[in-house]
Structure formats: C-alpha cells, structure tokens
Amino acid sequence: METDREKWNRRYASQDSYLGRAPSPFLKRMINQVESLVRGRKALDIACGEGRNSLFLAERGFQVTALDISDTGLEKGAQQATDRGLAIDFRRVDLDRQALTGCYDLVINFNFLIRGLIPAEIAVLNPGGVLLFDTIMETPALLLSHTPSYLLRPGELEQLFAGYDGDMVFHEESDNGEMPTARVMFRKAGPH
Numbered sequence: 658m659e660t661d662r663e664k665w666n667r668r669y670a671s672q673d674s675y676l677g678r679a680p681s682p683f684l685k686r687m688i689n690q691v692e693s694l695v696r697g698r699k700a701l702d703i704a705c706g707e708g709r710n711s712l713f714l715a716e717r718g719f720q721v722t723a724l725d726i727s728d729t730g731l732e733k734g735a736q737q738a739t740d741r742g743l744a745i746d747f748r749r750v751d752l753d754r755q756a757l758t759g760c761y762d763l764v765i766n767f768n769f770l771i772r773g774l775i776p777a778e779i780a781v782l783n784p785g786g787v788l789l790f791d792t793i794m795e796t797p798a799l800l801l802s803h804t805p806s807y808l809l810r811p812g813e814l815e816q817l818f819a820g821y822d823g824d825m826v827f828h829e830e831s832d833n834g835e836m837p838t839a840r841v842m843f844r845k846a847g848p849h
C-alpha cells in the first residue's frame with residue numbers, strides 16, 4: 658500500500674504547485690494580530706507541504722522551522738526559499754512518530770489533522786505564544802473521498818482546545834459549501 662510519504666511525493670511531483678503559491682487566507686488575515694501578540698519571531702510550520710506559509714512568514718521576518726513527511730514538498734519549498742533569498746529550516750519528519758522539540762512564539766497547523774499532536778503543539782509554545790489552526794470539517798461528500806479521521810466534526814476543534822491554560826482568541830467554523838473549515842487562534846497563558 659502507498660505510504661503517506663509516497664502519496665504526497667506523487668501529488669507534489671505531479672503539478673507545479675499543489676495548494677498554490679499564495680499563503681493561506683486565514684494566515685494573511687490574522688498575521689497582524691499575531692505579530693502584535695507574540696514577543697519573538699520563532700515559528701514552527703506543522704506539515705508545511707511546499708512551504709507556502711513558511712515562505713510568507715520568513716518574508717515577514719520570522720525564523721521558521723518547517724516540518725513535513727514529503728521530501729518532494731520540502732525540496733520545492735527549499736528551492737523557493739533559495740530563489741527568494743530566504744533561510745528556512747525545512748526538516749523531513751513523520752509527525753505520527755517523532756516528537757516536537759524546541760520553543761516557538763508561533764505554531765501554525767494548516768490543512769492537517771493529528772488530534773493527538775495538539776498537546777505537543779501547545780507545549781512547544783513559549784508563554785504568550787500563539788497557535789493558528791485551520792483545517793477541513795467533514796461533509797457527506799468529503800467522507801467518501803477523504804480518510805474520515807483526517808476530518809473535523811462540527812464543533813470539535815473548539816472542544817479540542819478546551820482545558821488548556823490560555824485563551825481562545827478567535828474561533829470560527831465557515832461552511833463554504835464543498836470545503837467547510839474550522840479555525841482557531843489560541844494564545845498560551847504567559848506574559849501579555
């Protein structure tokens with residue numbers, strides 16, 4: 658059976674850009690608020706893919722570590738970084754198996770869901786650091802084409818963040834038809 662790494666390598670090799678070169682609209686929407694909240698500029702991009710969000714953050718002065726299982730995605734991101742004169746620490750990691758390390762002011766998790774990783778994403782945040790999370794919710798059609806465990810249930814993302822020491826600065830579920838999405842900005846307790 659094809660592994661996740663092989664599947665994503667095939668997808669990234671098959672087209673110029675799988676999710677496009679532009680950063681996530683949610684990241685663009687929230688970045689000014691994030692920058693006003695965080696004290697430092699160390700960022701971690703979880704399952705960075707081809708690095709579109711890492712590149713955006715690096716261009717804004719963040720020192721970015723970008724993790725993904727796909728070497729093809731990482732190589733494409735690294736090439737873009739070189740072309741744009743940016744330094745990003747791209748690392749091949751299986752997030753199902755390898756623990757998160759380091760301390761970050763910002764962690765981003767876009768279009769990727771391992772529920773059990775959320776505690777570690779919060780643990781690697783510095784006090785007062787911010788986690789941006791944005792991923793897809795299930796619909797009957799998506800349940801036929803996607804692995805069900807990779808899709809959020811309505812109301813679930815807010816529950817997943819309940820009980821941690823910090824603030825849910827922002828939460829929304831947008832039902833835009835084919836691809837409904839849940840988003841959270843969580844700020845870890847600490848110096849404000």
Ligand SMILES: C[S@@+](CC[C@H](N)C(=O)[O-])C[C@H]1O[C@@H](n2cnc3c(N)ncnc32)[C@H](O)[C@@H]1O
Nearest residue numbers: 661665704705706725726727751752753767768
């Ligand atoms: C839909 S893409 C999202 C890419 C990126 N976050 C973005 O929004 O542009 C999902 C990513 O998860 C990565 N991935 C899947 N399983 C993984 C795992 N076990 N460890 C690390 N990355 C994984 C894939 O290689 C792919 O790049």
